Amino acid sequence: MQTIDIAPTMLEMAGIKKPSSFQGKDISNLANGGKKEVRDYVFTENLWSTHFGNPRCESVQNKEWKYIRYYKNNNFSATKEIKYAKELGIPVNEMLYNMHDPGIAVYRDYIDAPLNNEEPVYEELYHLKKDPAELHNLVNNQEHAEVLNTLRAQWKIEITQARGTRKAEVFRYTNDLYPKGKH
16 A cells, blocks of 8 residues: 555545546555455655755565665755854745745656666665564675565666656746745
8 A cells, every 4th residue: 555545545435536647546445354455566755855864765665575765865954054044144944945946846857867767876675574674784685686676677667657657747836936925
């Protein structure tokens, strides 16, 4: 189950047809006590790399293995933003949280970059059945190279499905469009 499955499931349970643009699947059979799995793999992602240090990351897992990819975080640090906001007399929250139009291009690049062969800066591989707490990263263990390659290939399939075949739509909801904070 993935979070994108919640809306299609709720719509199905309400007797409403899900829009074709929804990527999630109806999992009402599980909610009603059924045992049929709807996915062999679960794909998760955090697209928003932040100035607080969070990297973009993506993962794919099945019941036995989990593979995670991390990408470079090249954002200007929040610590420096706070320092300069105070020096320049700019409210700290405005410095940290206001979104401007150039941020849309950055976000769009975050969406496209993995499909354009951006390499991760760090990877993790966990054998969930033996290491449910994810304490032992096996990504460099040659004994698990075949599993790693399988999950890398599955990651490519999952991210391609998640992105779809058309360019991602990004809603313009910035301080440039709403300069007086009326959004």
